[in-house]
Amino acid sequence: MALIKTKGLVIKEQAYKEQDKILTIFTENEGKIQCMARGVRRQKSGLLASTQIFAYGEFVYYPGKNFGIINQASLIEAFYPLRNDLTKMALAAYLLDLINNAFDFYQKSPEILKLLLHVLFYLSGGKAKNDLVLVGAFQLKLVSVLGYRPGITQCMICESDQKPAVFSIEGYGILCKNCKHQATGYSYKLSPGMLELLRDFLRKPIKELKEQDASTEDATKVNDLLDHYIGYCVGKSSKAYTFYKSLLNPLSKIK
Ligand SMILES: [Zn+2]
Incomplete structure (x- = not known):
């Protein structure tokens, strides 16, 4: 399955299982999407900052039937x-x-x-x-x-x-x-x-x-x-x- 790369803003985050999150991202190219971000509730996760609400970044994900799976994310602006x-x-x-x-x-x-x-x-x-x-x-x-x-x-x-x-x-x-x-x-x-x-x-x-x-x-x-x-x-x-x-x-x- 081809990876999709797009810029987007995290508009909603929901905790999922022990360490994961389900994010709703309003993206430039794909519109409003839902993605699973695995392991991002661990303090050591490299994706911690880019997978929080208000994070604007570049997201790379595998598209899925119900939601995509985040593969990479780099933060552009966090509005801290x-x-x-x-x-x-x-x-x-x-x-x-x-x-x-x-x-x-x-x-x-x-x-x-x-x-x-x-x-x-x-x-x-x-x-x-x-x-x-x-x-x-x-x-x-x-x-x-x-x-x-x-x-x-x-x-x-x-x-x-x-x-x-x-x-x-x-x-x-x-x-x-x-x-x-x-x-x-x-x-x-x-x-x-x-x-x-x-x-x-x-x-x-x-x-x-x-x-x-x-x-x-x-x-x-x-x-x-x-x-x-x-x-x-x-x-x-x-x-x-x-x-x-x-x-x-x-x-x-x-x-
Ligand atoms: Zn009138």
């Missing part, structure tokens, strides 16, 4: 600083969870992988003015690439340009105040700041958005809205987002 900041790590873990939920096995998007690597690099290096802006931009760009780009220029029902009042999850975009009552399902009230953020996330590249600030209130609401929207579009909600939110407000968990 993420591990020193629980909030950043929870946010980054959420992005990986989004990919895991949104992509089927062997479905690929080198464009999204590249975007994710940029966002992880900025998050990990503390290079962004506002991490929530990065996360929101990733959410919106991801869902757009998946084919669910929301309508945010005009009302989704009457197509007028008048001031949008809400973002309707099931309406796939914004609605004006005259149409908002026709929406089914959940709608988010939009502040001017939230609308501006949504529009910026779509039209500006990530390199520009990392320099952009926003009010925490607007950015948080947009993150919540987009998480809800992605969950609706891909048919699966993210537990990692719930975990991240519980870190921000520990009391909400106890209630």
